[in-house]
Amino acid sequence: xxxxxxxxxxxxxxxxxxxxxxxxxxxxxxxxxxxxxxxxxxxxxxxxxxxxxxxxxxxxxxxxxxxxxxxxxxxxxxxxxxxxxxxxxxxxxxxxxxxxxxxxxxxxxxxxxxxxxxxxxxxxxxxxxxxxxxxxxxxxxxxxxxxxxxxxxxxxxxxxxxxxxxxxxxxxxxxxxxxxxxxxxxxxxxxxxxxxxxxxxxxxxxxxxxxxxxxxxxxxxxxxxxxxxxxxxxxxxxxxxxxxxxxxxxxxxxxxxxxxxxxxxxxxxxxxxxxxxxxxxxxxxxxxxxxxx
Amino acid sequence: xxxxxxxxxxxxxxxxxxxxxxxxxxxxxxxxxxxxxxxxxxxxxxxxxxxxxxxxxxxxxxxxxxxxxxxxxxxxxxxxxxxxxxxxxxxxxxxxxxxxxxxxxxxxxxxxxxxxxxxxxxxxxxxxxxxxxxxxxxxxxxxxxxxxxxxxxxxxxxxxxxxxxxxxxxxxxxxxxxxxxxxxxxxxxxxxxxxxxxxxxxxxxxxxxxxxxxxxxxxxxxxxxxxxxxxxxxxxxxxxxxxxxxxxxxxxxxxxxxxxxxxxxxxxxxxxxxxxxxxxxxxxxxxxxxxxxxxxxxxxxxxxxx
Numbered sequence: 001x002x003x004x005x006x007x008x009x010x011x012x013x014x015x016x017x018x019x020x021x022x023x024x025x026x027x028x029x030x031x032x033x034x035x036x037x038x039x040x041x042x043x044x045x046x047x048x049x050x051x052x053x054x055x056x057x058x059x060x061x062x063x064x065x066x067x068x069x070x071x072x073x074x075x076x077x078x079x080x081x082x083x084x085x086x087x088x089x090x091x092x093x094x095x096x097x098x099x100x101x102x103x104x105x106x107x108x109x110x111x112x113x114x115x116x117x118x119x120x121x122x123x124x125x126x127x128x129x130x131x132x133x134x135x136x137x138x139x140x141x142x143x144x145x146x147x148x149x150x151x152x153x154x155x156x157x158x159x160x161x162x163x164x165x166x167x168x169x170x171x172x173x174x175x176x177x178x179x180x181x182x183x184x185x186x187x188x189x190x191x192x193x194x195x196x197x198x199x200x201x202x203x204x205x206x207x208x209x210x211x212x213x214x215x216x217x218x219x220x221x222x223x224x225x226x227x228x229x230x231x232x233x234x235x236x237x238x239x240x241x242x243x244x245x246x247x248x249x250x251x252x253x254x255x256x257x258x259x260x261x262x263x264x265x266x267x268x269x270x271x272x273x274x275x276x277x278x279x280x281x282x283x284x285x286x287x288x289x290x291x292x293x
Numbered sequence: 294x295x296x297x298x299x300x301x302x303x304x305x306x307x308x309x310x311x312x313x314x315x316x317x318x319x320x321x322x323x324x325x326x327x328x329x330x331x332x333x334x335x336x337x338x339x340x341x342x343x344x345x346x347x348x349x350x351x352x353x354x355x356x357x358x359x360x361x362x363x364x365x366x367x368x369x370x371x372x373x374x375x376x377x378x379x380x381x382x383x384x385x386x387x388x389x390x391x392x393x394x395x396x397x398x399x400x401x402x403x404x405x406x407x408x409x410x411x412x413x414x415x416x417x418x419x420x421x422x423x424x425x426x427x428x429x430x431x432x433x434x435x436x437x438x439x440x441x442x443x444x445x446x447x448x449x450x451x452x453x454x455x456x457x458x459x460x461x462x463x464x465x466x467x468x469x470x471x472x473x474x475x476x477x478x479x480x481x482x483x484x485x486x487x488x489x490x491x492x493x494x495x496x497x498x499x500x501x502x503x504x505x506x507x508x509x510x511x512x513x514x515x516x517x518x519x520x521x522x523x524x525x526x527x528x529x530x531x532x533x534x535x536x537x538x539x540x541x542x543x544x545x546x547x548x549x550x551x552x553x554x555x556x557x558x559x560x561x562x563x564x565x566x567x568x569x570x571x572x573x574x575x576x577x578x579x580x581x582x583x584x585x586x587x588x589x590x591x592x593x594x595x596x597x598x599x
């Protein structure tokens with residue numbers, strides 16, 4: 001049936017040339033916000049991946065003869081109370097935090113977009129049930145729920161993944177649902193349905209491409225939120241467990257030496273802020289680029 | 294009244310979720326509390342005390358029944374009713390949230406107005422960079438920086454604690470309040486700036502300008518008044534995030550609030566307290582959102598008519 005329709009559509013010649021929108025790549029290259037974010041995030045990822053080469057020390061190797069030393073040629077950012085190299089710990093800590101941040105967003109993104117699309121398109125009892133669940137999850141203060149979940153499920157990386165899998169999908173679901181509800185009233189969707197396409201095909205090829213961009217843009221700020229939460233949990237001792245390096249627990253360690261060695265608490269925070277700015281710029285840029293004309 | 298009725302299912306859902314939290318523990322909660330070396334008889338006794346030997350629907354029924362009588366359970370560590378542990382700490386956390394909300398409004402509104410009236414000029418970019426930095430900043434880290442700068446270097450504020458008199462209370466809540474406010478200030482500024490830009494483009498603003506009103510009068514009377522409703526709505530949406538942030542901030546500034554109770558109970562595996570505190574936080578958020586709903590309805594008659 002589809003095969004029969006396709007050629008006849010192709011036969012209709014456009015009567016005049018429509019000015020084409022520049023390609024995604026060209027729009028991206030000309031968007032300063034996006035490029036700034038992209039350059040920053042590439043730098044961070046490169047640094048973090050090159051940690052074994054440029055870290056120069058093991059992130060967990062102790063040197064009890066050189067504890068709490070200030071920045072020097074040997075230790076660029078100094079050492080902590082166990083003589084561990086701060087620069088190396090910063091790089092390896094970034095590795096863990098970025099990885100956990102990105103991985104923790106994948107399931108909520110996929111599940112939220114899926115359930116949001118289904119609810120927005122079909123409505124009905126499933127829709128109202130899911131939306132009540134969304135309301136309940138959003139009634140909890142974000143950090144209270146995350147801390148409680150991590151405590152009950154079990155402290156550490158796997159607790160973080162479960163906590164975010166249970167809670168973080170609601171924003172994607174809500175966003176995609178309202179996007180889908182708008183999209184299904186549009187003419188081309190009606191045309192696709194009228195043309196006899198299957199529901200799955202309409203959802204996948206005609207609705208999802210229009211709703212998923214918003215979710216992708218949001219996922220950038222979501223990664224920032226998750227990384228902040230991971231760092232915060234680490235600070236509270238509920239996140240990534242020592243001796244594995246993590247920006248949050250590095251700040252906890254540094255807090256004990258605020259009177260004398262302030263850089264210990266400051267440096268990991270600067271790394272978090274830099275990462276946050278990079279991802280936010282990337283998200284803002286993407287929003288500009290992907291915005292329909 | 295209708296709004297209050299609408300929040301009943303959410304309250305019920307919140308109760309169900311806090312009840313289910315306990316089921317998330319891998320293995321036996323009683324064993325988790327007492328540790329791997331406790332004798333089996335002690336574990337069995339605690340299991341009975343917590344009602345874990347009953348079928349799950351009866352446990353839920355007992356939980357609901359107790360809640361309806363204001364009983365949030367008994368602390369394992371303090372051996373006292375959870376409600377009696379929570380009550381004395383509510384005032385501190387409540388004032389912290391109030392102070393933080395106050396700061397959030399006082400910082401957001403002028404900055405957003407400043408940025409919106411200078412769209413795409415240096416002032417606007419500066420405010421946007423400011424909110425961008427705030428978005429990616431861990432608030433507990435900001436608190437530490439504030440302690441280093443304002444308390445250790447300048448000696449303006451105490452490093453932590455709450456003091457004893459009302460004046461000391463307020464004084465010691467300045468830094469934590471600022472810090473908690475920054476959890477939502479960046480988001481508020483970004484949204485309010487966009488909202489104000491829309492209002493600035495509206496016809497009645499052009500009219501106000503055309504009849505020769507001073508620019509400051511246009512900004513504050515015509516623009517700000519109409520941007521107020523979206524601000525309160527936004528505040529309602531984000532207040533949950535702010536309240537959640539205070540848990541960590543209480544830890545940074547050594548304040549004995551609800552968040553401190555939650556974190557210290559986590560440290561000793563006292564899960565009835567963790568459950569109870571989580572429930573109280575969620576109920577608090579529901580009440581606050583209800584209030585902002587009522588306030589927006591008062592500010593904007595159009596919403597009331599819907």
